[in-house]
Amino acid sequence: MEIKTGFRNILILGACLIAAMILAFGFSQYAFFEDTAQSERMDKLSVEGMQLVQLTNEVLLYGEPRAVTQWRSQYQEVERLIKDEKLTLNGDLQEVMGPLRIRFANLLPLQEKLVQSQVRNTEPQVVRIIASQLFQDATQMQASLRSLKDLADEAFKSAYETAKQRQVLIFSLFTGLVSVYGIFVSLLFRKAILTPLYDLRQTIHSIREGQKAKAPVHEDDEIGAVCTTFNILLDEQESTRRQVQAISERFRNIFEQAAVGMSIVSTAGDWLEVNQCLCDILGYSRDEFLKTNYQAITLPEYLEDDIERVRIILSGEKAFDSWETRYRRKDGSVIWARITTALARNSGDSPMYFVTVTEDITERKNAEARIREINRQLEEQAHDLKRTNADLESFAWVASHDLREPLRMVSSYVGLIKKRLGPELDEDMTQYVGYAIEGAKRMDAIILGLLDYARIGRRGGTFELVPLDEVLAESLLNLSVTIKETQASVTVQEGIPKVIGVRSELIRLFQNMIGNAIKFRHPERPPQVKVGWEERQTEWVFSVSDNGIGIDPQYFNKVFQIFQRLVHKDAYEGTGIGLAICKKIVEHHGGRIWIESTLDQGSTFFVALLKVKLD
Template identity: 35%
Template sequence: MRSPLSDDPDLFPTLLQADADEPAPVAGRPWKVLVADDEADVHAVLRLALLDVVIEGRGLQVLDAFSAEEAKAVLAAHPDIALILLDVVMESGRAGLDLVRHIREQLANRSVQIVLVTGQPGHAPQREVISGYEIDGYRLKSELHGNQIFAQVHSALRTYRLMREQEQLQRDLELKVRQLDAAVAALRESQANFIRAQSVAHVGSWNYELASDEMHLSAETCRIFGLPEGTVGNYRGYLERVCSEDRASLEAAWQHFLRLGGTFEHEHRIRVGNAVRHVRQRADLTFAADGRPLRSLGTTQDITERKQAEVELRRSNAELEQFSYAISHDLRQPLRMIASYLQLLGTSLADRLNDEQSVYFGFAIDGAKRMDRMLVALLEYSRVGRLGEPAAWIESRAVLDEALLFLQPTIAEATAAIDICGEWPRVFVRPDEMLRLLQNLIANALKFRLPGRNPEIRVISRLAGSEWRLVVADNGIGIEPAQLGRLFQVFQRLQSRAQFEGSGVGLALCRKIAEHHGGRIWAESDGGGRGSRFCVVLPMPGEAA
């Protein structure tokens, strides 16, 4: 069957004219156009009509199908076809219309443009087809000319491009919505976790706008102050909740913070009903360009339990120190009595005791004396931090010289060499406690020496920032690394009493002195026979540095 397109004598000149009017260069991937018609001359004419056509900078790639089934195969191989020029009557009278249904419903392809091009309108009346099928154009083959084909293709491809852009925008929008929903969900979960974390830690937050005098409180801050959630407070309202004894210091600290900025930190008590709570406030400050304070963001921590624990700990420590003092002091009298009577008995019965019995008396007397020394050491240990001189600025070298003076007989007896190194600054310490610490550390270095080796002891001092660092190093018996953790415990001994006399309290006393000054002490050694280093670090006030 011949197509009306091939009977039109004016078609080819018109097509050539249409091509001459579109000399645009080709760029990008070509538009894919499927011609589905069972007549070969229709394919030839349309190919000629679309030859060298460039639309929006893109050429055309014309694909051919001579039946609806072939068209389905081409669509499967090329899902990005933009336009289908479709005949109605092919292998059947409604093959083209059935193909439209297949594309729109089974393939769910709504973007491809479908233009019906029929030479037998009786098989596909225009009104019925447009109403019943999702097509984008209807043309009779007898009406088609070059410009009409160009206009139809140009319009269809532009519509296809706009629909694909709309689909992409829709997909992007849906993706953004999903991302936003996920972000909102994550934010809500984060806020919930933040609220739970604040509740567990008893730490709330707040934001204070100075201009409007509005303090926005988190849920946990409201709970700490016994307020309904969502309460907006103000400065005066907060001060009214602060215990009157703490109000003046809080106001002074806050005004200083507003003038100078930095970090605000203050601990005080508040009244919540009939109860008193301890809180710790921390905040920073945001300033305007002209230097005016604008707002403050801060945290409120409920430290009531910590304060109660501190009070209980102080009470317990005081009782323990009093107990230690009572034991060490009150037990010495009967112990001295035992030792004295044992000595009297040993003297009066000396001519009637055999050698073994004399040894037994010696063991008993020695044990009583050793226990007395241990009680004296325990008494001294209990006094650290409780009795003695207050902290003061002293010359550290003077304290060292005094310790060495006390130890001079031991130094001479051991033929020890003492090397004093570093800088010895003025330090803020308790003089009597620092004397005991230096004396104990140097005395240990003299005592725990190797037979046949003269002790060599270095005492080093230096300031490092706001810390005073001391080291007492020796060439003595050393310490096995596995034993270092036991050194500073009360009555712990690493060496037998037969080799080295002692109460086992000296290093525990040094640890207590260091900790009472807010510092720390530790020991270092490369092992047995390789000497030891005892290190002490004490914080110093800023002006000391």
């Protein structure tokens, strides 16, 4: 039950108790008034009767008309009082009221007789007799009235004593009830309010002393709800404390185990806390750090800039800053350090301290110096290489003209000799002439191949998004005569993607690989060539498979070397440059090329090109 409901009921009970007490005292007063009303009526009757007796004596003494008139008026008043039903019906008064009524009834006839006698001048003796009798009745009536007065006094006294006893009884009863009510209220107040509040106070005291405690919930009332809410807040506070402790421990672990120097620095520059990594970087112990400040270890030529950066952060122009500076270690050596610092502020936005990360970049700085020197050397080498490449390019063009020109002249004149002396040449001479012409042609082909090989990546072709379906279509078009003559079957996997590359070089790449697959066909079966592709995470992998003569695995690396032939020139024509050109094209595109083959069953050449976006 709620406290307010309980105390409302208590107040209602108290109000009822007060109302009952008021009613009881009111009833007591009413009963007292009722009891005293009878005695008052008796007393009034006795007083008025005595007044009537006194007037009767005056009438007897003076006989004045005024006295007679007053007597009659008083008689009527006494008659009204003596006829009161409450006096008439009261059995306890009949012993007094009976004679009183008789004597009172005799007064009026005797008084009238006396008046008539006086008016008629009746004999004095008769008048005296009547007067004597009237006086006697009046005297007897007076005695009865005194008795009535005594009864009235006794009745009033009895009523007073009864009322007094009744008041004492009511007061005692209600005093006891009020005491019980007060004790009940006190116990209820103690149970409902004082005890829970005392327990709550003890709980708070225990918590202040660092003990774990919870407020006991005695009842399901308002204070119980307060205690329950207090316990919930304690649980939330404990949960928050654990979270804060976990965060603090996590921060401490991060702070202590960080691979960079970390520190907490006051706004004046004093070290407040440092981790072991910073101690290792600068060679100081933790205690030595805490006795100094960052100004003491900063080289003078860098100190002014550091102080200015700190001032800017303190002014609020920046929340944090990062810069490079130089510190002097305890052993006197100087290091480069990269400083990143941020200012921690309290809830009132007032600066508290700096959280600083210090990274030793001495090795990086030294490496940068070495790299700068290496770059300088590379620039010089690149300049020399550029000049050499230009010389080679010039040499290649010169070679293509100066070397091929004598070969064409040799081939032409040997052809003329064969034509003019043809009938005169014997079989051996004809064969020798053929060898000379064939050698000149092969030499020319080799020179052309070398020129092509040297020009890979030097023709100024631009990298662009190239649809490989168009590349393959053009490559197959260039090989259409060979495909038709050899009755080869070439299939291309659908959906072949677009890649970034030099269009002409990609055409040469696929043309060479498909041409090789057709050239080195198996003599017992028609060539079948399949071009496939596969998407991987960072690259496209393309394949050209055939059912040709295959390659022994021991020659896999050798096939991509220039002028390397694995079959006799009489069996398969060629210069041994085709696959070397393919490898150079692939490497120019940042890719890789390899082979998988089984001798006498066929080969598969793979080309992997990176999936890159065109800027």
